[in-house]
Amino acid sequence: MKAKLSLLLIVVMALSSFGGIGVAQDGDTVNILFWQAASHMNPYLGNGTKEFEAAALVLEPLARYDPDGIMVPWLVDEIPTVANGGVSEDLTSITWTLSEGITWSDGSPLTSADVVFSGDFCMHPDTGCTVLDQFANVASIEAVDDLTVTITFDVAKPFPYGPFVGYLTPIIQKAQFEDCIGAGALECQESFGPIGTGAYMVTDFRTNDVITYAANPNYRVEGQPAFERAVFKGGGDAESAARAVLETGEADYAWNLQISPAVLSAMEAAGQGTVIVGFATSVERLLLNHTNPDPALGENRSVWMADGSNGHPFLQVEAVWKAMSMAIDREVIAGQLYGAGGVATCNILPGPPIYASPNNPFCGPDIDAANAMLDEAGIMDSDGDGVREYMGIPLRVSYQTSTNAVRQNTQALIKQWWSEIGIETELRNIDAAVFFGGDIASPDTYSKFFTDIEMYTNGSSGTDPETYMSGWRSDQITHPDNSWNGNNVVRWYNEDYDALLDQLAETAVLEDRADLAIQMNDMLVQTGAIIPLVYRGSVSAHHNSINGVAMNAWDSELWNIAEWTRS
């Protein structure tokens, strides 16, 4: 026994004596940690950010967004605009010209045929392309010559920068992916090692585990990237990923660290790394049901009626939703639960700055004023059970969201504040794959919205808010007739809003577009369609020995990885 113990001790000592962990400080390799692992590297088939980010080291779009949300030319020399003739006067076509001399990592030249193919790949009806909405209204993509591509839209497109701008729609190589288009995408081995124009190329891919990259010898910028190798490791959880960068120094970069702010700042205090935050348009919000979710209604539960007959019994009463909004202390939610990754907001469209409305500076908290408002409206607690009644109906609400520690804590806080204004809340949480899923038979999806209140995060997928704002158009109302598919989950109907959207679709000048977007934002917030809570940023961390990281919420976080160096 003794012999065994001492043997064990010797082994432990022998193992530990070989100079610490020392993986990260390897000068030739940059170690990136994603706690969600990439399933493949084809953005057009991506399941989430992990696939887009893994591909961003290899595949590049024609233009990218910088950390301020401003477009920068990437594979082209300039951004086409109406002023430089790249966008047609009638706003129905845009012409991109590739920079000369760009090659793929295999040495072959990048041509307009690759761009055309990338578009065809996504728009093929059998591909099942995830980013298809980036190609909305595209009528055709045609090569004019070897370096020139014209994209034609079937409507006037005041913001024609959907396709091939940003990391969601990079250029893939035609020669490589030719067999994967359409039904071939269902079994596409090429997605495990795309050939790209970026700073790195794939040398080893392990599904849902680790990707190894080597520097691309044909990269167009001399002397970049500074690292010979990059490793993109997946798996684990956010907290241990943060620890690996901030405390043990095993990794250089860790993505999406939504963990308790107290824990994260304690780790940062160790002095090994830095926490970085980028804000785009994500807003955690409460949705107020504009239809009656009473189960007793049977088939008509939560069904919107054009004559307005199936409205919610009390949530649209101004005093009620205003009081509910005022009772919430957004600073507490943002500060305690989101930390660096969240800021209290009263806007549903908080960015880019030019689109952020200045008209909703204060939306609480004031519980006394909320109570006074309800009293004044005659919504009193007449039977002494602590719950107010509106026209005899007690203010009892059900409130659902997806299962996630931060969300359940938010729910608990809000329940408490609402109880102080005489509103009783029943909380529910549902697994994310079910809640955000599209199972038509499930009563628990966010789009069916069979409760009074629900909460989740959404935002605009780019800098331009048009697509995002059209989510509240009346024809987007979720309804059994459209299999509950639609973006207007609250079933809010407003003709003035629809008119503003039509106007936006014809407006090309940025300032005018911003003006319209702000009006729409205010309309949504000031009529009680939605209660915004927290403007959410993405939180990541990098090791202090890495220089050049520029956190970007508008594009890939790794958008400028070619420029990273180690000191």
Place this chain on the structure above:
Amino acid sequence: MGKYTIRRLLTAIPTILVISFIIFAVVDLSPSDPTGNLPLTIPPEVRQKIREALGADDPFAVKYVKWLNQFFIAEPLNFIETTLGITFPGSEDRVRVISWATRGPVIDIIAERLPQTLWVVGSSYFLGVMIAVPVGVYSAYRQYSIFDQVGTFAMMVGFSVPTFFTGLMFIVIFSVNLKWFPSVYDTTLVVTDIESLQQQLRQMFMPVTVLTLYTTAQMSRYTRASTLDNLQQDYIRTARSKGLTERTVVMRHAVRNSLIPVVTLIALQIPGIFAGALITEQIFRVNGIGQYLIIAIQGGDLPTVQTVTFIFAVLVVFFNIVADVLYGILDPRVTYS
């Protein structure tokens, strides 16, 4: 005996088929959606198209028959082709079991992940048995001695403290404070020389120790109880009264008999090695089979969940038969007819 084994193997076939149907039905009926985890900015019409492209909206029977065909015909044929290097007619059109999330063959991913799972979980299991049996026997032989008391306490702790706790504790002590062992497992590491072997051992140390602690606790309790039972039997008294040495009495008479149930337990737990260790793999980023299953469940990846779970089920059925047969070989009192 041979006849019995063959009969058991044959009756296992309908059992396995029923299991595959039940698993498929349960997974398919769950409201989980392969597009559920996509970013919300992706509109519902696009989601619908993705589901159609994956075949996720096909009727239940179609999906099940497709899977049966892929798993029982296409996969074995493909295996034969790749191992023997021959090509059957129609191999171009054959569809293997394809994961919805990765769009690659599920079996290939399992094969890719098996090494790390077997290394980490397998070696912890081996170590666990190696430590547990002597500790259990000695504890029983010297019942209520200091060794037994301390051992019982340690095993109780090992058994009741969950691996996610010991795992985190190890990381905080050995990675964060002492900086001895890495907390991130490098699955790309290939052992070629002494240095890489050291690195492999170092990165295996924490996950293996955490798992060993747990297996040892379980096994040694079992060994101890079984040895205690046997030490009180009449045949031990007979052996002692014959004047045999204490060593022979314990090692040859008591231990051999006590290990019969332990061997069965070991055989029954072997499928668990292949299943991986869900939590431990997650904590140390070993990214083996257990972690793969978790990702697939979260992502609503039906073909993967179905295939991985089904392989576990087959292993469980198989090792049950092995355990039964072993029992017959080890214990002459048990006869099968």
